Amino acid sequence: MNIHLDPSSELQLYKQLANQLIELIAKGKLKNGDTLPSVRSMASDLGINVSTVSKSYHELEEKGLIELKPKAKAIIIGGQKKELEETEVEKVENALKPIMAEAFARGLEKDQMTSLFHRILKQWK
Amino acid sequence: MLFILSIFIIVGVLETVTPFLSRKTTVFGVSIPEPYVRHQQLQMFKKHYSMLVGIIAVAFLLGQFLLVFTSIQEETFVLLSFILLYIMLLISAGLYMLYHIKTKKLKKQENWEAHVKTVYVMDLSIRDRDEVLSPTFFSLPIIITLALITFTYMNYNTIPDVFATHWNAAGEVDGWTEKTWLSVIVMPLILLGTQISFFIISIGMKSAKIQLSAQEKEASANRELKQRKYGSWYLAAINYSITILFVVLHYTTVILKNQTIPYFFPLFIIFMIVSLGGLILLIWKLSKSNEQFDDIHTNETAAADDRYWKMGVFYINKNDPSLLVQKKYGVGWTVNLANKWSYIILLVIFLPILLVIFI
Numbered sequence: 317m318n319i320h321l322d323p324s325s326e327l328q329l330y331k332q333l334a335n336q337l338i339e340l341i342a343k344g345k346l347k348n349g350d351t352l353p354s355v356r357s358m359a360s361d362l363g364i365n366v367s368t369v370s371k372s373y374h375e376l377e378e379k380g381l382i383e384l385k386p387k388a389k390a391i392i393i394g395g396q397k398k399e400l401e402e403t404e405v406e407k408v409e410n411a412l413k414p415i416m417a418e419a420f421a422r423g424l425e426k427d428q429m430t431s432l433f434h435r436i437l438k439q440w441k
Numbered sequence: 442m443l444f445i446l447s448i449f450i451i452v453g454v455l456e457t458v459t460p461f462l463s464r465k466t467t468v469f470g471v472s473i474p475e476p477y478v479r480h481q482q483l484q485m486f487k488k489h490y491s492m493l494v495g496i497i498a499v500a501f502l503l504g505q506f507l508l509v510f511t512s513i514q515e516e517t518f519v520l521l522s523f524i525l526l527y528i529m530l531l532i533s534a535g536l537y538m539l540y541h542i543k544t545k546k547l548k549k550q551e552n553w554e555a556h557v558k559t560v561y562v563m564d565l566s567i568r569d570r571d572e573v574l575s576p577t578f579f580s581l582p583i584i585i586t587l588a589l590i591t592f593t594y595m596n597y598n599t600i601p602d603v604f605a606t607h608w609n610a611a612g613e614v615d616g617w618t619e620k621t622w623l624s625v626i627v628m629p630l631i632l633l634g635t636q637i638s639f640f641i642i643s644i645g646m647k648s649a650k651i652q653l654s655a656q657e658k659e660a661s662a663n664r665e666l667k668q669r670k671y672g673s674w675y676l677a678a679i680n681y682s683i684t685i686l687f688v689v690l691h692y693t694t695v696i697l698k699n700q701t702i703p704y705f706f707p708l709f710i711i712f713m714i715v716s717l718g719g720l721i722l723l724i725w726k727l728s729k730s731n732e733q734f735d736d737i738h739t740n741e742t743a744a745a746d747d748r749y750w751k752m753g754v755f756y757i758n759k760n761d762p763s764l765l766v767q768k769k770y771g772v773g774w775t776v777n778l779a780n781k782w783s784y785i786i787l788l789v790i791f792l793p794i795l796l797v798i799f800i
Contacts, residue, residue: 317565318658324558340565353568356762360650361563363744365760 317345321362329364330371337372341381341392342440352382352390442509444710445522449505451717452526453498455724456533459771460487460540462724464664465732466654469541470753470770471548472745474557475656478734482547486540494533501525537770541753557742562653567662571651572670574677579636579643582684586633589688590626596696600625604694605701625695631792632687638789639680641782645764646673646774652767655741660732667730668767672774675723682715724772 317340321332340346352358355373359366373390376382382390400408419429460469465478469490473483505522513521548554593600600620606627607616618624646669654661686708693701749758753769759779764786768775776783 319561319563319565320655321561322558323561329561346565353565357568357648358563360648360761360763361567361652362561363650363652363746364561366762 319362321364330368330375333362333369333372334375337376338379338381344440346392348392350392352392354389442515442518444713445519446502446505448713448717449498449502449522449526451721453495453502453529455720456529457491457495457498460490462728462772463768463770464652464661465734466743467753467769469537469544470750471541471544472747472769473544473548474553474742474745475654475734476557476737476740476742477548477551477553479737480547483544486544490536490540493536494529497532498529501529538752541770557740559744560655560741561744562655562658563651564653564658564662567651567653567666570662570666571647572666572673573647574643574673576640576643576647578677579640579680582680583633583636583640585684585688586629586636589691590629590633593625593629593691593695594622597622597625600695601698604698606694608701628687628691628695632684632691634789634792635683636680638786639676641786642676642765642774643673645776645782646676649763649765649767649774650761653743654732654734655743656737656739657732657734660730664727664730664732668727668772671723671726675719678719679716682712686712727772 319333319336321329321336323329325332327335337346337352346352352373353361355366355369359369362369373382373384376390377384381393383393384390416429420426424432466473466475468483468486473480477483505518505525508518508521602620603617604620604625605614605616606618607614609615618627649669651665651669652661653665686705689704689708690701693704746758747753749761750756750769754775755778756766756769756775757778761777761779764777764780764782765774766777767773776786
């Protein structure tokens with residue numbers, strides 16, 4: 317369960333951290349009920365600012381993937397299979413649409429896009 | 442004499458091999474980007490340092506051996522040995538500084554930092570594998586000391602009006618203290634201070650940074666876990682043996698009316714063996730778990746923290762909430778001087794020494 321952040325990437329550090337944690341949840345390596353390291357120890361081990369880690373955690377909390385508890389605990393609540401509400405599905409669609417539109421506009425074939433989609437989904441079982 | 446000589450030999454050997462005990466990514470307190478860890482010049486620096494210190498240590502040792510065969514008095518011999526020991530430590534500190542500067546210069550000249558890509562790495566599951574002893578383990582000796590203080594006050598009436606508090610090198614009493622409500626618990630209080638600082642250190646150890654390398658994640662994780670585990674075991678061994686030593690010292694002087702010598706001195710020798718032997722055992726365990734960097738695949742390196750280190754020795758980092766960090770040079774821990782708790786630890790560690798000298 318490695319975290320690997322690249323400060324030279326155009327993606328901000330807190331975003332990279334959040335993305336990698338989300339991916340670990342999607343892969344099932346972080347399961348419902350698991351505890352993440354406290355903000356302090358995560359920042360200390362990575363060697364980055366406490367506020368950066370805190371920002372990532374808050375983003376995950378907003379997305380409903382973790383629950384922040386007192387004593388700096390962060391518990392995973394995502395990852396379990398449940399019926400998503402209509403509005404949430406819509407949210408995913410809205411987020412996905414511009415990315416797919418951009419790829420299509422840049423010349424990606426629909427077939428290629430479908431196989432790409434399947435390839436990514438396969439990583440998460 | 443044999444005892445003094447063995448201390449000298451142990452210290453000499455440790456000083457000589459220290460450059461090879463640090464993690465591979467720091468050389469003389471300077472962070473080395475992972476792709477350059479096997480740089481020829483760095484290996485040379487380490488070898489030169491070890492050879493110089495080794496030669497000096499052997500020369501001093503030979504000098505002491507020659508002294509043994511002269512008709513020198515034991516006390517003068519001990520004094521001379523300690524002076525030689527300190528000279529050796531000073532010389533190796535000076536050599537350390539020299540090679541610290543040389544390494545820094547080399548790193549700058551070849552502009553290593555421009556050729557590597559810094560990344561931040563960690564392993565989310567590593568804290569589950571961490572085996573640092575819990576602070577609870579370090580709270581037990583504190584309870585023993587509190588019990589000892591209570592016991593002393595319960596027996597206050599049977600304590601003689603004056604009791605011995607200072608001995609010369611031959612083991613004869615040369616200092617007495619009058620009985621007061623405070624003076625009878627000075628010894629347990631010093632012990633309590635030491636134990637409390639050990640307790641704080643154990644909390645600091647638990648939350649200290651686990652530094653992984655970018656290219657040898659598994660090996661560096663292994664080294665870190667070993668260092669934390671055996672480091673805390675060593676701390677506990679020292680803690681418990683100091684507790685036994687002080688309890689015996691207090692009990693034999695205050696309660697048993699000056700019967701210290703037959704009990705304390707053998708125990709003191711055992712204490713020295715535990716602390717020095719334990720240190721050697723610790724270092725031997727750690728040296729077996731160092732990273733190798735046999736194959737370097739990319740130009741990635743874990744983020745360095747050189748700017749928070751003064752001369753590679755003192756760590757001052759306001760952004761780091763932790764109290765303890767692993768030393769950059771050699772084996773062990775040092776305090777984060779930007780953390781106000783560090784001064785309390787330093788005070789408590791040096792207070793007993795000052796008290797022993799001045800009382």
